Amino acid sequence: MAKRRRVANLMALGVLSTVAFRPMHPYEMATALRGWGKERDLQIKWGSLYTVVGNLAKHGLLEEVESSRAGRRPERTVYRITDEGRAELVDWARELLSVAEPELPRFRAGLSVLAVLGPDEVVTLLRQRLAAVGREIARAEGALAEHGPRVPRLFLIEIEYDLAMLRAEQAWMRSLIDEIAEGRLPGLDEWRKHHETGEITAEMRELADRSSEQYGKPE
Amino acid sequence: MAKRRRVANLMALGVLSTVAFRPMHPYEMATALRGWGKERDLQIKWGSLYTVVGNLAKHGLLEEVESSRAGRRPERTVYRITDEGRAELVDWARELLSVAEPELPRFRAGLSVLAVLGPDEVVTLLRQRLAAVGREIARAEGALAEHGPRVPRLFLIEIEYDLAMLRAEQAWMRSLIDEIAEGRLPGLDEWRKHHETGEITAEMRELADRSSEQYGKPE
């Protein structure tokens, strides 16, 4: 289960997958990744790039090929992927596709502190986010429509995944918004009262102090 | 849009939300969070805890109350939330609930490097993950069933969100698996051939070299 990667940063996965095609220097890897459209999956931090490539080399997953300097430009070090690097890439892909450890999206964190806001405001905020999700959906659909004809479907799979997840999120948010807005959410009155008066119900106090186990084991 | 948080780590959100109830020392915050069941959202790294609390204090979101030592135990520093801290908590919650910047789940990264594996293996791996997702669903359902009676629904919202997302993921994975397993995915033959012979199609080579813009602007 998810053995510790020598280079854990997901950008390293991107690097490995581009440099698998042909030897490159770091900057080239980044532009290739970008040109590919993968900046979305593993966002490129220019600062990290060289750290990551350096670490990959240190661990024998990449190796330095040449260190040419054209003119008096800064030196460009070209790297090639090693057999070990290729193995790591494959093994990592296997892990990512087969393991489902729970993720912690930021929105989920927001949901878990819902109660610090009042119900009415929550509805407003969720509506804003719903609109934003709608825009993301449009964007993903646009991307599919644009590239669908030219690019094999295999390479657009992540976008299809995005779409599926975004639509699910949209549906879920809609039903939650409706429940709150129409007053059907159980406990809504206590929530509103707590928020207006700042008063903490006995229930909440109890919850706050209890330290029993809940949903999910500590790692 | 997502102004830079003085303390960006999501654990800080957890800390703020617990210490909002009453002053505590760091270790107590962590156990409260755990007892609450929030270790799932913002997983607790013991090393980070003190860094995070320290940073919150440094930025005036928490303040030191007393530094009692009971017996000859290590000194316990108790912190209280400041008005600024409370404001940050509320503002942060607002942001998390209203903004939808795209997340980058690990699975999505795996999908984006699908092609380094062969279709048959991909099916096997996805089936494994499908089973794992099923177990996660069961777990979330169990948690809902267990706590539903005792805990107000408001505090279980994240679990409902988990469930919705997990089910969507399950459905999407099923349909992808079927498409590949039943040979309905377009481009499947090229994919298989590429994987068996190691040969790169002209299409892929072209894709690899092109550096045109795609889906998503660089930040």
Place this chain on the structure above:
DNA sequence: GTGCGTATACTCGTCGGCGAGTAACGCGAG
């Protein structure tokens, strides 16, 4: 009552992440 395992409550050091800075080149405008 003494030994030992476990919970409590931190401290420290390292390593990676990443923003900001730098420097050479190339080109288009005037």
Place this chain on the structure above:
DNA sequence: CTCGCGTTACTCGCCGACGAGTATACGCAC
């Protein structure tokens, strides 16, 4: 032909994340 601004290609350095280490206290067996 030269100014300057965008692109290429990196380097530097801080600071935050977190694993591992540490030290006390408490409970319980024998």
